[in-house]
Amino acid sequence: MDIKVLGTGCANCRNTIALIDQVAKAKGVAVALGKVEELRDIMAYGVLSTPGVVIDGKVVHAGGVPSRDKVEQWFAAGA
Secondary structure, rough: EEEEEEEEOOOOHHHHHHHHHHHHHHHOOOOOOEEOHHHHHHHHHOOOOEEHHHHHHHHHEOOOOOOHHHHHHHHHHHH
16 A cells, blocks of 8 residues: 655644554554655645645545544555
């Protein structure tokens, strides 16, 4: 599962990365977790409010830290 967190490095972006990493480890899901910090690259995904989350090329979240339940649902759907 290829996951990218879109954001310029703010606290919410760091918290989103940490949350995704925690849930992935707890679920035993192998993920490639990356960051996209360049504004033009973020906007190329159509995301105007960060942090955004892209899973396997599809935007699944934008604007604020996602809830733990929401992150767990992504892994359940992708498993």
